Amino acid sequence: MIKPIKYFFEAFFVYLFFLIAKLIGLSLSRKVFSLIFKKIGPIIRSNNIINKNLLKFSNELSDQEKKEITSNMWSNYGMTFIEYIFLNNFKKGQSHIDIEGENILSKISINNKPVIFISGHFANFELMSMEITKKKINLATIYRPLNNFFLNPFMELIRKKYVCKNQIKKGRRGVKESVEYIKDNHSIALMVDQRVSEGEKIKFFNDEALTTTLPGQLALKYKLDIVPIFIERTNSNLFKMKVYEPIKPSNFKDTSEVSEKLNKIIENMIIKNPNQWIWTHDRWK
DSSP: OHHHHHHHHHHHHHHHHHHHHHHHOHHHHHHHHHHHHHHHHHHHSOHHHHHHHHHHHOTTOOHHHHHHHHHHHHHHHHHHHHHGGGHHHHHHOOTTEEEETHHHHHHHHHHTOOOEEEEOSBSSTHHHHHHHHHTTOOEEEEEOOOSOTTTHHHHHHHIIIIIOSOEEESSHHHHHHHHHHHHTTOEEEEEOSSOOTTSEEEEETTEEEEEOOHHHHHHHHHTOOEEEEEEEEOTTSOEEEEEOOOBOGGGOSSHHHHHHHHHHHHHHHHHHOGGGBOTTSOTTO
């Protein structure tokens, strides 16, 4: 009985914050919720996991550097949270983002052959799938539903409406749905930076971590290219998105090799901008 009450009050405040954000606008909301998350983040989430993860990332970081990365992460977290209620603005416009490798997306659209898009939880990660669909690429996105059943239906609604209409729930059924979408000529987008219980232990920043092998499985079985994408937020709250050259599955002998390659790519993305990765996830549990 405790969880439903907890979820109810969480949802109440989230909807209240969304209402306030709509009233004060995107620019001011970003500033307000950046500050709020920097203040309350360390209270609601233990720093133990963050510090443990940062130690895996680098054992040469000073205490000050750790504090700066953590503070910047919470700031980005707050801005990303409140941007959900403004996704329609991003959907309609293009001035908020600069895309490197846009020609790669154009080729994928013209070839009309499915690929596997992979990335991690950087900046406002929802914008990556949104930009892919803007390029007239048939896409289905794998996501993890929220535990909060008061919030999840609303989040699913706005994702389907503004990010990508084809949403696949993570899990065994989701794998089957992914195959069905591929056979229907849809590309698949998924995050590969978090721990999955059904994953394989693969090196990530010099320590083994449970890693999804789904991109490798799909790529090898259906002979699909894998296309990594990275997004980061600039100081002016605009976004830079990089589309990497496609990875050919024929260059790898098995899913483990593919997964090792993708982990290395995610590592380099984190190194490029550690301030905007979500360090609160227990990646090496």
